[in-house]
Amino acid sequence: DIQMTQSPSSLSASVGDRLTITCQASQDISHFLNWYQQKPGEAPKLLIDDASNLQTGVPSRFSGSGFGTDFTFTISSLHPEDFATYYCQQYDDLPYTFGQGTKLDVK
């Protein structure tokens, strides 16, 4: 199975901060990577697919990049509604696997 390692596992930040999360795959997954956001008590929401393709309706402050084994997810300027847990997920091969998540809370 392909292992996905996210870092950091948790992060404290303030409104307006720039945030970057990294996700590393245990093998080359090309650009086959999604990013999801999950708020407490809610289902996950797909934000980005193909490593960098923003889903319709997702604010442009969110972005993703990377290829191969190393990927980044960035929020350019944190809004209050962005405090949540973020997961990467590879779909290069079954079983689809998720990172362990990055919990973002208020500093």
Place this chain on the structure above:
Amino acid sequence: EVQLAESGGGLVQPGGSLRLPCAASGFTFSSYAMSWVRQAPGKGLEWVSSISASGGNTYYADSVKGRFTISRDNSKNTLFLQMKSLRVEDTARYYCAKGGFYDSSRLYNWGQGTLVTVSS
């Protein structure tokens, strides 16, 4: 608007069985792959199983292979997860999720989930 509504969760003893339905609406159900993803309390996401739009192809995580069966009834717009030989470690919230036309590589829409607790 896409809506997915899971049900059927509850408390079950180890070794027991449960069947989880997921009622879908707001899209042409028979055209999309579907999946189940679970989340143990306080933990991360784990892909469980996927099924093609026609139902002809199914895929499972090793942790559930041979114990869980995914199926769908396209005439009733419903996805199912039959769970047998349940273990304590299967305790989780189970989400159904809508994939794309060809596969469930991207999970575009999710239900609110149903909680399954396996305990004696």
